Amino acid sequence: MSAITLMKTPAETALAQAFESAKARLPGDVESRARAFEIFNRNGLPHRRVEEFKYTDLRALMQVAAPAAVAVSPEEARVALSEARAFAGIDVLRIPFVNGYLVETALAFDRLPEGIDIVPLAGALASGHDWLSRLSPVHWARENPIYQLNSAFMADGVVIRVTAQARSPVHLQFVTTGTDAVAIATRVLVIVEPDATVTLVESHESRDGTAHQSNDVVELIAADGAHVRHVRLNAEGDQVMALSTLAVKLGAESSFNSINVVTGSAVSRHQVFALFSGENSTAQINGATMLKGRQHSDSTLIVEHGAPHCESRELFKTVIDDDATGVFQGKIIVPPHAQKTDGRMMSAALLLSEGGAMNNKPELEIFADDVQCGHGATCGQLDEDLLFYLMARGLPKVEAESLLIQAFLGEAVEFVENESFRDALIAHVEGWLAARD
């Protein structure tokens, strides 16, 4: 048997060089960053022979590694934020990031709403803030190469601590600007203390034409009795590679619901790692993805029922036009002690063209015997009979199609309780449909 040394790809070599040159200026402990990079570097960019990346071969998709972003000037940041559209006009506590760096001047730290504390991540890392001991709450994320890269490169972010019923939703606004592609790595940690409540909104925006590479991680700890609503929008430009991870640890009697709406990016992969660590909690995790051209979008999900009597619902809808590719990989894990688990996962794809493709991989790993679990996956086209019915009522074909596509996605979007955010998401869907005409 001979030892095999894998050739490093140009992107992997560039990542190693980028890490060497950036590590000294990145905040916090260099050693832990180096460890994270070393773990990543052992296997390099995951490829199609790695089961979790079979349908999203990062080694093939990531041909080059963009240089790490540096903070832009206050003026550039101001202009970039003034052009941001996502969730504009909605009354929120806005936490803006430009090119992955917190725009501290846009955030009034001294006038935060009651029950919300915010610490910039760069400062927290540099000073070794207490709250950072709660980073990385979910082991599934720690074992993931995208997360490891983020641990090595994370340059900024925030730590948010919620101690009451937060009246104002918190908007994490990520905007990337500039015509030279940059690599961004942000980390957000949200600690929702017992019985506290918060609505968290995330938007990711950039212009078409620049191949930025983002790697954003949000980690969320919902303590016992906490309730968290999460809305995420990927409206990135058409050349962007957007990798993202949401890691959630849920205490007892807590609830979490999340939707990720994707229309942007050339390549995107959103990973959700949810862990139930206390009884009687519920999670609803949804996705609504609309793809066209040659876009590739991956939704990967692991839900571990680490405690009995919890309920999870996952509903992912993907609309695929032109030559785009959708991926759904979902896994529900029920360990032996997690009796009375109730888990249901569904992925449905609508193919609008001959050239589109959808890869569905729903999985259940059940080791307890008194559970209710189910999963389903469908791929289909618009129903010709429904189209005829609508057209016979006077709707032109494109409008009839739009109505049916909207109805298809609606099921995933409608559970968003906050009317302003729901309307904004529906308007975003309508904008995508209007651009199809």
Next chain:
Amino acid sequence: MLEIKNLVVQIEDKRILNGLDLTVHDGEIAAIMGPNGSGKSTLSYVIAGKSDYEVLDGEVLLDGENILEMDPDARAAAGLFLAFQYPLEIPGVASMTFLKAALNAQRKARGEGELSTPDFIKRVNVAAANLEIPRDMLKRALNVGFSGGEKKRMEILQMALFEPTFCILDETDSGLDIDALRIVSKGVNALRATNRSFLVITHYQRLLEHIVPDSVHVMSSGRIVKSGGKELALELEANGYADYREIEAA
């Protein structure tokens, strides 16, 4: 006025309509009766523009214009309405959203302005009251969870709202109980007008007691084989379709 001339239609190499001729004048209610498989529903789908069918010959003229080359939405805008035998359920599309989109699409195609929301709601409310349709039914997804009778009433509601000039009722009586049949018939009769005509397709004479036709046509093997007045329906009820099958066989 609708004129069908020598209509020949097939689906997947199977001939369904064999040179069908039929004229329905303005203000007329024409009934088509005939045994199962005689091509009645095919006729209604072909007039409305369903793409599964291949038209080999003939014309369908709506007010003098051949509509066979038009898309279904253009036919609707031109004044055609088909009340489906089996109205489709559309999950996720609220009935009101659908009604407004459809009405405004037709108006736009005809070069008319969009209706204001209050104006639209007023019209829907009037039509719904006439058909005994409760408000909450209109808030639900279109036809989802509706009973057979509710679905048919929803079809007539659309007919009332869109104000077509030519209406086809494809076995609207199927699946209706006596009360629903009465409500639906009342709704149709209220829409009778000198500039509006109807083609009522049915198996049974029962519907024609409520919607009294001006003419009755017997269809068999894809053609009209006999035409007459409303008394023809009674004759069919008494004697069945056997005589007409024999005509075909001969």
